[in-house]
Amino acid sequence: MKDILLILLLQLIYVPVLTLRTIFLVKGLSVSAALFGFLEAIIYVFGLSLVFSGDQSTVSMVVYAVGFGIGLLIGSYVENRLAIGYTTLVVNLTNKNKLLINRLREEGFGVTVFQGEGRDSERYHLDILTKRNREPELMDLIEQYEPSAFIISYEARRFKGGFLLNAMKKSKHNKSNVL
Numbered sequence: 001m002k003d004i005l006l007i008l009l010l011q012l013i014y015v016p017v018l019t020l021r022t023i024f025l026v027k028g029l030s031v032s033a034a035l036f037g038f039l040e041a042i043i044y045v046f047g048l049s050l051v052f053s054g055d056q057s058t059v060s061m062v063v064y065a066v067g068f069g070i071g072l073l074i075g076s077y078v079e080n081r082l083a084i085g086y087t088t089l090v091v092n093l094t095n096k097n098k099l100l101i102n103r104l105r106e107e108g109f110g111v112t113v114f115q116g117e118g119r120d121s122e123r124y125h126l127d128i129l130t131k132r133n134r135e136p137e138l139m140d141l142i143e144q145y146e147p148s149a150f151i152i153s154y155e156a157r158r159f160k161g162g163f164l165l166n167a168m169k170k171s172k173h174n175k176s177n178v179l
Contacts, residue, residue: 003050007060008067010047014040015071016078027085083133085155091126091142092118092150100145104128109138129156
């Protein structure tokens, strides 16, 4: 029974580590991915040795698989809480909502506004780049001012220059002056 609980515990640690390692690798954070990969390998080998040692019971194999499934849920929860990376929101509006645009800028979001032509009328297109952990806040603000806005969200993998990068550099510079 002790081995069964240990197998479950190892899976509940192993799979979230595997999830984070994969995400760090995809996001180009190689050193973090390598560290999580090292930890992942140690846990994996130890867990499998418990499953395949001794009588190799069906129960231990099932617990290993159940732990894997629950570990995936935990890993995705942890990743969502960390919200690593950046998101770009493309917002399409029927009217140029200056109140929304100004409020977004006041809240520290960089907003670029384009005017375009829709099927039936003129449209306004907002491009907004933000840290992923601020996406819910951004969506709520847009919803407050433009409940019928058409919004597309996608992950920004690389970017250079612009308002957000300058704001991050200023923030980093100000923090170093405080110390």
